[in-house]
Amino acid sequence: MLLQLNIQNFAIVRSLDIDWQQGMTTITGETGAGKSIAIDALGLCLGDRAITNVVRPNCKKAELAATFDTSGNKLAKKWLKKHDMLLDNECILRRIISAEGRSKAYINGSQVPLAQLKEIGQLLINIHGQHDHQLIVKSHEQRNILDAYASHQHLLDAVKYYYHQWRELSQEAKLLQESKLQREAKQQLLQYQVDELNEFSLQPEEFESLEVDYQRQSNGQHILSQTLIAVQQLSEDEQFNVVDGLRHSSEQIASLGNYDPALKAIAEQLNEALIQVEDASQEIKHYYESLELDPQAYSLIEERYSTAVLLAKKHQVAPNALADFHQQLLQELALFSSDETRLVQINDDIDAAKQKYQEAAQALSESRSKAAVKLSKLISKSMAELNMPHGKFHIDIYQDKQQSLSVNGNDSVSYLASLNPGQALEAMNKVASGGELSRISLAMQVILADKIITPTLIFDEVDVGISGPTAAMVGKKLQQLAKNTQVICVTHLPQVASKGHQQLFVAKLTDGEHTETTVTELSNDGRVQEIARLLAGDKITENSLANAQELLAG
Known part of the structure; x- marks a missing residue:
């Protein structure tokens, strides 16, 4: 999990030290205050490409460091050990960016290529932006989600093994045939x-x-x-x-x-x-x-x-x-003579490998079909909870017999949805708005919570376009997700912000010449005031304070 983030001379931040807790952390603040600045800084620590304007004006460089606890993260510890960077149960990702745009990256004090930051970052944290829900309309992502829910990695590995065997044999046969005249x-x-x-x-x-x-x-x-x-x-x-x-x-x-x-x-x-x-x-x-x-x-x-x-x-x-x-x-x-014998034999070997592949692919297809029925029901139920009462969700699995062999099996996976009574099931991007897709994506995240490999999930304003009862349910879903993993959520919704175990407030200060962003962990009283502001705007009333207390108590 993420323990600490240190930011120096980054954008309009002069100096920030943020300590993070387990469970759910919500980040709120006024519009334009830079609520996503911590997420942007984390992204650079995880290997995002830097541009020159990330350095605070009149400063030579920006320094960013994220500290993670890896005690329960076997994959991250295995990666660090493999690269000779294991340091007890701690992993520190550090990035230094000069005003000219030059960049240096470090893992536990060792300078590394940017690609290695990305590799270890994928094992530590997963950031979902406002537009990441658009990924779930892509066929390959839909297949990956279904496979993650089905937990049939051994079947995927078998298909991949026989696919590569078939491909290598086919390539060998091609080379033998091409060189036959020579x-x-x-x-x-x-x-x-x-x-x-x-x-x-x-x-x-x-x-x-x-x-x-x-x-x-x-x-x-x-x-x-x-x-x-x-x-x-x-x-x-x-x-x-x-x-x-x-x-x-x-x-x-x-x-x-x-x-x-x-x-x-x-x-x-x-x-x-x-x-x-x-x-x-x-x-x-x-x-x-x-x-x-x-x-x-x-x-x-x-x-x-x-x-x-x-x-x-x-x-x-x-x-x-x-x-x-x-x-x-x-x-x-x-x-x-052996080559000629091999040319005769290899066709039998190719047929045998193809048969093994088809058997493995069929087992994978059957597992996907069973999982698709269960996942469709769970997502349909979750859609109703997220203010889509007539929502229906269906995972369609079909096979193209003419399609050549694939490393992912013979299945094409398509997510279909219907949001209104009498409406036929269609591809999600045809019937669902961005906000609805975002809620469906969140429902999937909650359902797949026990399958999540990365111990920290960040949601950067994925609740845009929702309000009222739907917002309250989104908050509950995120809180439910936080039982299994650390959740950090940048939000403008009081119903979501109130569900956090920790709440950070982002403010922008200026003296007319210089501008600076600050991040403060709110006390209980501070949370009441901030939730009330989110409810009522700048004019906080007794009613908004009472509503805020009620939300925090819920």
């Missing part, structure tokens, strides 16, 4: 490439092995001659070979070790070298003897190796990456 052209190219590589069928790591075989076969004669020379030099040359030379040196150094022990270690190294050279010589000899040069095998190897190199060049990949590239193309081709 896919077919790409698929033909892929298929040609895959067929070519399938025919060659190069296996993973085969090219590396193929390259080794190719190099060995193509250099076979050179390898044979060089390995034979190596065997001769290492061990088989009768005049001199490395093995005999190492053996002789090893024996000589070993014999010298008897004279100097240091030479024994060298002799061991020479002996190890001898063993390694003998082993290497045997390996080379074995390699030489086992090497086979097969011209026919070489021809096959050369052909496959050359083909692999040419295919790699054709596909612009390295030869050793050709097998991986082949697998990549196979996967891409499989995806194209």
